[in-house]
Amino acid sequence: MTLLLFGLFFLFMLLGVPIAFAIGASTLYALHQSGVPLMVVTQQMFQGINSFALVAIPMFILAGDLMAQGKVSEKLVSFADSLVGFMRGGLSVVSVMAGMFFAAISGSGAATTAAVGSSLVPELKRKGYDPASAASLIAASGTIGVVIPPSVPMIIYAVIAQQSVSKLFLNGFLPGLAMGLGLMAIAIAQAYKRQYPKGTPLSLSTIWVTFKDASWGLMTPVIILGVSSRGSSHLLRRR
Template identity: 45%
Template sequence: MVLVLFFSFLVLLFLGIPVAFSLGLSSFIYVLSADIPLIIIPQKMYTGIDSFVLLCIPGFVLAGNLMNRGGITERIIDFSNALVGHIRGGLGLANIGASMIFAGISGTALADTASIGAIMIPAMEKEGYEVDFSAAVTASSSTIGPIIPPSLPMIIAGTLTGISVSKLFVAGAIPGFLLGIGLMIVSYYISRKRKHPKGARKSVKEIGKTFYGAFWAILMTIVILVGILGGIFTPTEASAVAVVYALVVGLFIYKELKIRDLPKIIVESMVTTASIMILVGFASLFAWIMASEQIPQMVADLMLGISNNKYVILILVNLLLLFVGTFMETISALLILFPVLLKVVTAVGVDPIQFAIIAVLNLVIGLTTPPVGVCLFVASSIGKISLGKIAKAILPFLAVSLVVLVLVTFVPQISLFLPNLLYGK
């Protein structure tokens, strides 16, 4: 029966059916084949999405859309450019810096690529940067979004396993910062080598002006983090605060958000949220089937049969997640694999919070690798270049991402220092 489940799932994926419906249809086929009452399907789907923590997904999605439509993206880019635009290849550095700030609002890589890329890729091309380099910088830096809090993948990981979402948010801060700095170093090196242009140095007054423009975006991230860390509100309540904050800033401070824009923004956020919730529901059914067939235990026994050494297991898990990330979307892969692999790594003494960061980082790297690197597709579409060209240009940035992944894997304190400091071991 297990073969029926996995064979049908792989065939449906191969036919190009979206992952959510591939999960649902393969589970339906299994339930029919195993003569299980069909009522189990809605029951397990509802159980999967019946979580208070998951309520923060529509909140953060809506807040991000409100801030983006309210003119926040341009102001973040202006501030980043004012700080580093005078350096050789400054627009590339500004692109990455803007992604680091935007990560504290959107929580998703795709939103980062689409929003910042739509402005920065044409601007960099106009200033004399190669379009493949511009698109590669945009796509690679967008992977910072799911690492720096808030993060939708970390919300999913926490919901699946009962790990504190607040601790996961905090744990992502240092790895996200390291990833951003690493990408900046590579971008600067390439820019020096290719003699990319640099802009005029901005005065303190000009920097202050652009900082004021981006201040409300930066403050939003601070409010969310301080509120969660200080125990003032939960991540779900923080998402509601973020929505109210975004409305006030967009309507009354930036004044670029109009009342007539709200219905369209709400509908877009509903569609995004619905697609995530359908995926969570079907994946919960799929996961229940795997658990009933003792698949997690079989995988754990198989890996632990190869070695009981923590570092060997981590290497094997990283290789598996990197491979899966090349053809499966982040949240889908997390829903299917994270609970299974968590059982394996905790058996050899890996901290669950550290592993959550490892898993998310592995899978977001897949967003910039063919054949299903959605950020690559979006960036290549904006830059009007082939997937082959951007895939080649992104290789140095992928190398840096892998270095950060190695550090996070083998130096636990990178992801555990802040949670232990703030919450205790």
């Protein structure tokens, strides 16, 4: 069965069949040849998605898209710029910090990269930063979106492994912070090596103004963690 499954899969791939259809078609045919009723496949598919926790995934993606369209990402970028923009190469550090902020809102690495990159890549190029280096730094900071809660892969893992979503979220903060600090250190080292310019001067009034503008976006992870914690406790009590 294994040989048949992988043989059909690679055959479909060589014929140019999209990978999702290649996986599905080869699996269905292999199961049919093994005598497994195809009705069982349908039942298992619906059983696999019959989970209340999985409802959070489209909601997180929707929240990230709404905030990206509502210019929340730009407010987060402005707040990050007011904090670390005064450093040499501060704009590259801002891109990492803004990625961490937005990652804690959207829960998706792709959404984080798209939202932060659309705001910062043109500005980085205008300030004389190497385009390839800037794009790779923002793409790398977008990967923090799967570590800093709320995280879509964490929810999927929690559902599959029957683990607490809130505990996984709480344990994701320190690794995400460590990843962000590591990327900031790389950005600062590149800035001094390539003599990138300094950014916005440090000003407490600017920090306060930008913090007020970005406050609702910054509160989103706290709200989500609170809701997920209560939801997990409720499900445990029901069990």
